[in-house]
Amino acid sequence: MREETMTTPELSFGTSAGTSTTKLRTSSLKKVWKRIGPPSIAFILFIGAWELFCRLSGLKPYLLPKPSDIVLAASENASNLWVSVYTTITEAVLGFLLSIVLGVGFAILLASSKLIERSIYPYAIIMQTIPIVAIAPIIVIWFGAGMNAIIIIAFLIGFFPMLSNTLIGLNSTDHNMKNLFYLYNASPLQTMIRLRIPAALPYIVAGLKISCTLAVIGAIVGEYIAGIGGGNGGLGYAITVASSRLQTAYLFACGLSASLLGIAFFLLVNAFSKWMLSSWHESEMKSSEG
Amino acid sequence: MTTMTGAKEWVRMERLSKVYPNGTVAVKEVDLTIHEGEFLCFVGPSGCGKSTIFKMITGLSNPSSGTLQVMGASASVARKRSDTAFVFQDHTLLPWNSVIDNVTLPLALRGVPRKERQREAERVLEMVGLKDHMRSMPRELSGGMKMRASIARALVARPKLLLMDEPFGALDEITRQTLQIELLELWRQDPEMTVLFVTHNVFEAVFLSTRIAVMTPRPGKVSDLIDVPVPFPRDESFRTTPEFGQIVRSVSQALKH
Numbered sequence: 001m002r003e004e005t006m007t008t009p010e011l012s013f014g015t016s017a018g019t020s021t022t023k024l025r026t027s028s029l030k031k032v033w034k035r036i037g038p039p040s041i042a043f044i045l046f047i048g049a050w051e052l053f054c055r056l057s058g059l060k061p062y063l064l065p066k067p068s069d070i071v072l073a074a075s076e077n078a079s080n081l082w083v084s085v086y087t088t089i090t091e092a093v094l095g096f097l098l099s100i101v102l103g104v105g106f107a108i109l110l111a112s113s114k115l116i117e118r119s120i121y122p123y124a125i126i127m128q129t130i131p132i133v134a135i136a137p138i139i140v141i142w143f144g145a146g147m148n149a150i151i152i153i154a155f156l157i158g159f160f161p162m163l164s165n166t167l168i169g170l171n172s173t174d175h176n177m178k179n180l181f182y183l184y185n186a187s188p189l190q191t192m193i194r195l196r197i198p199a200a201l202p203y204i205v206a207g208l209k210i211s212c213t214l215a216v217i218g219a220i221v222g223e224y225i226a227g228i229g230g231g232n233g234g235l236g237y238a239i240t241v242a243s244s245r246l247q248t249a250y251l252f253a254c255g256l257s258a259s260l261l262g263i264a265f266f267l268l269v270n271a272f273s274k275w276m277l278s279s280w281h282e283s284e285m286k287s288s289e290g
Numbered sequence: 291m292t293t294m295t296g297a298k299e300w301v302r303m304e305r306l307s308k309v310y311p312n313g314t315v316a317v318k319e320v321d322l323t324i325h326e327g328e329f330l331c332f333v334g335p336s337g338c339g340k341s342t343i344f345k346m347i348t349g350l351s352n353p354s355s356g357t358l359q360v361m362g363a364s365a366s367v368a369r370k371r372s373d374t375a376f377v378f379q380d381h382t383l384l385p386w387n388s389v390i391d392n393v394t395l396p397l398a399l400r401g402v403p404r405k406e407r408q409r410e411a412e413r414v415l416e417m418v419g420l421k422d423h424m425r426s427m428p429r430e431l432s433g434g435m436k437m438r439a440s441i442a443r444a445l446v447a448r449p450k451l452l453l454m455d456e457p458f459g460a461l462d463e464i465t466r467q468t469l470q471i472e473l474l475e476l477w478r479q480d481p482e483m484t485v486l487f488v489t490h491n492v493f494e495a496v497f498l499s500t501r502i503a504v505m506t507p508r509p510g511k512v513s514d515l516i517d518v519p520v521p522f523p524r525d526e527s528f529r530t531t532p533e534f535g536q537i538v539r540s541v542s543q544a545l546k547h
Contacts, residue, residue: 180376180378184376185372281386
């Protein structure tokens with residue numbers, strides 16, 4: 001039965017008492033090593049091979065910089081790089097937050113009336129298929145080059161996954177539960193707040209995971225198109241500058257920073273969603289037999 | 291308890307029929323009057339229209355013809371008065387709410403103040419034996435406990451009419467028998483409360499009811515009304531009496547029509 005396996009696994013370990021604790025600790029260390037050991041070794045081997053290859057082949061550094069060159073470029077330009085990363089984070093986070101608020105908000109609006117949904121949703125889908133790069137120049141014309149336009153591009157790219165995921169979630173409430181609320185004379189607002197929104201949370205979380213990485217992409221693309229120079233350009237801007245100057249090592253450093261930023265952002269959202277759903281939803285429970 | 295003459299009419303059906311748009315006759319001309327304090331089981335095979343009758347009593351579905359009165363009004367008006375409560379085969383507990391928040395849901399939806407909700411919830415959780423689990427989440431409960439929580443939620447608003455649609459259908463036989471006895475105790479504690487119980491299990495129907503409406507399919511109709519004139523309290527020993535066997539036989543006979 002599921003109920004029995006749900007009780008935390010630590011508990012059953014705990015009963016085997018003091019003597020086996022040290023054994024347990026070493027075995028859990030072993031487990032951690034088994035998990036992170038092979039990929040770290042592979043990483044070190046890969047970097048080593050790369051470094052060796054560049055040194056031996058004498059390849060021009062503007063074609064393929066050595067890993068050590070990249071680290072050097074990053075540390076020499078640390079303050080510039082940090083400003084770029086910081087700018088991009090700000091834009092991505094603001095765009096992401098906007099896409100959450102407006103995406104979920106619009107989804108609730110659409111879900112509360114079949115008429116509104118039927119009349120607006122098709123256009124939402126059509127708008128989703130418009131490549132963001134194609135309309136970015138229009139956004140720049142409307143909002144001016146710089147932060148505002150970039151935030152709006154980051155927002156637009158994350159908005160539709162949020163909207164459609166939330167809408168699907170709001171519309172897939174269990175039939176019996178809906179009957180229950182109906183029979184107990186719940187108002188549409190009560191049903192929305194107490195039933196449909198909580199039931200949609202797993203879908204909303206799936207939307208968050210998609211949108212957060214898209215927001216970083218959106219911010220960088222936005223900076224390509226609408227980035228302003230000076231001391232406050234984001235990563236996208238730094239990348240265009242570095243590539244035009246053939247500073248390939250710094251280009252690599254910027255690209256790596258952008259990837260790390262995306263990964264960090266995703267992990268953060270992932271941790272948040274785990275925390276939010278852990279108490280009840282099967283997708284995020286500790287024992288994952290769901 | 292079993293003689294209902296003079297008691298108030300809780301549900302009255304006269305030539306009640308339901309025909310679906312595709313022409314299927316789900317329920318045909320059912321005449322049945324249910325009185326205050328009864329425990330009436332609808333028993334029959336699947337497709338005999340017992341769930342359809344239920345849907346009409348709850349107001350989830352409208353009759354095609356005939357009259358249906360629930361506590362002197364139409365089904366939907368009766369539902370608005372909140373004297374009716376429901377238990378389904380599925381426990382339908384909200385997985386994101388604790389047991390106590392699930393149980394207080396009908397009161398919360400009506401805007402009953404928090405303190406009173408809390409008090410009523412503790413009362414019914416005590417009755418179903420879940421008071422120690424009121425802070426638990428539904429997934430931490432066994433199947434039987436989930437059903438108890440679901441019953442507690444139905445009882446929290448002190449309903450006059452309790453509608454149960456195969457509530458123990460998904461439980462194992464042992465849990466099912468325990469819950470049957472508990473349910474009878476809950477029903478006996480409130481002499482006003484009327485229980486309508488849908489099941490396809492003849493033994494369950496005989497054990498629980500004061501009266502059994504035997505339903506036969508195609509078209510769904512009440513073919514027999516069988517009294518179960520056995521006094522309460524009933525316990526496990528009732529299941530092995532000759533009287534029990536005899537009523538089971540006559541219900542089974544009626545089902546074969």
